[in-house]
Amino acid sequence: MPTTDPIARVSVISTGSVVIRPEHVGPTRKNTYVWLFTSTRWTAPRPINVYVIEHRDGLVLFDTGQDRASVTDPRYFPGGLNGLIYSRLAKFEIGPTETLEAGLSGLGYRVDDVDKAVISHLHQDHIGGLPVLSGAEILISEQEWNSLDGPLPEARGLLTSHIDLPGLRWNRITPGPLADPELTPFTDGHDLFGDGSLVLLPTPGHTPGSLSLLVRRPATAPLLLVGDLTYDARLLAAGKLPGAGDKRQMRATVSRVNALRDTLPGLVVLAAHDPRAAGLLAETLAERAEHR
Numbered sequence: 001m002p003t004t005d006p007i008a009r010v011s012v013i014s015t016g017s018v019v020i021r022p023e024h025v026g027p028t029r030k031n032t033y034v035w036l037f038t039s040t041r042w043t044a045p046r047p048i049n050v051y052v053i054e055h056r057d058g059l060v061l062f063d064t065g066q067d068r069a070s071v072t073d074p075r076y077f078p079g080g081l082n083g084l085i086y087s088r089l090a091k092f093e094i095g096p097t098e099t100l101e102a103g104l105s106g107l108g109y110r111v112d113d114v115d116k117a118v119i120s121h122l123h124q125d126h127i128g129g130l131p132v133l134s135g136a137e138i139l140i141s142e143q144e145w146n147s148l149d150g151p152l153p154e155a156r157g158l159l160t161s162h163i164d165l166p167g168l169r170w171n172r173i174t175p176g177p178l179a180d181p182e183l184t185p186f187t188d189g190h191d192l193f194g195d196g197s198l199v200l201l202p203t204p205g206h207t208p209g210s211l212s213l214l215v216r217r218p219a220t221a222p223l224l225l226v227g228d229l230t231y232d233a234r235l236l237a238a239g240k241l242p243g244a245g246d247k248r249q250m251r252a253t254v255s256r257v258n259a260l261r262d263t264l265p266g267l268v269v270l271a272a273h274d275p276r277a278a279g280l281l282a283e284t285l286a287e288r289a290e291h292r
């Protein structure tokens with residue numbers, strides 16, 4: 001861990017909004033397919049967050065949001081039974097000013113400035129920026145990438161035709177041993193710039209290859225960007241699981257993340273669709289300013 005901060009700025013933007021089923025947020029005892037096909041309710045609108053980190057060695061995105069084409073192109077989603085699954089799972093609203101390009105521009109960046117984009121997992125609301133990221137290195141876990149080859153990818157939320165685009169520079173990583181006692185109980189990870197400030201950690205459960213990004217800075221509480229491991233950081237802190245994903249893996253991962261608080265006190269968990277995430281980030285950054 002460097003004593004001078006290699007990170008200049010951490011921001012969050014949202015590519016539109018999404019409503020999902022309350023059972024999806026969880027906790028629920030119902031099987032995923034039971035609530036998926038019987039739920040009659042939707043949550044209030046939630047963000048589709050993209051985290052933007054300005055590191056001295058490059059501009060990093062954690063997730064890339066949902067493509068606006070998904071709400072303007074009737075052929076973006078599959079038809080038939082798979083199409084029905086997508087329409088039961090979530091409803092998106094993405095205005096012309098809510099694209100990844102527009103969000104980055106609002107922060108004073110161009111899409112060409114992005115050096116690395118980490119994809120927490122390959123569901124469509126996390127890969128939407130890929131068509132404009134041909135200049136960046138796209139990081140994904142090898143395990144998540146390999147899930148594209150499994151049976152019925154579309155039914156598992158993987159729209160291969162929107163993922164495996166020509167011209168993208170993929171870096172498929174396998175988390176390896178990290179000798180960093182602060183990361184206990186995590187033993188494996190991938191240090192993005194080799195200075196300990198940005199470390200990818202394997203957090204399986206929502207999907208088998210899901211990654212989270214730990215952000216450590218000298219004068220601010222550590223952040224853990226968790227993708228869809230939770231939809232509400234308070235539920236995660238209470239050990240409660242969402243309604244979709246591998247329950248056994250999620251339980252193990254959630255308890256590991258909560259155990260990480262022992263060595264990283266004040267750890268702030270920021271999820272992709274937690275309505276409180278942007279406020280939590282703002283509060284954390286404001287505390288940093290006070291300590292100056």
Ligand SMILES: [Zn+2]
Binds near residue numbers: 125126228273
């Ligand atoms: Zn998601």
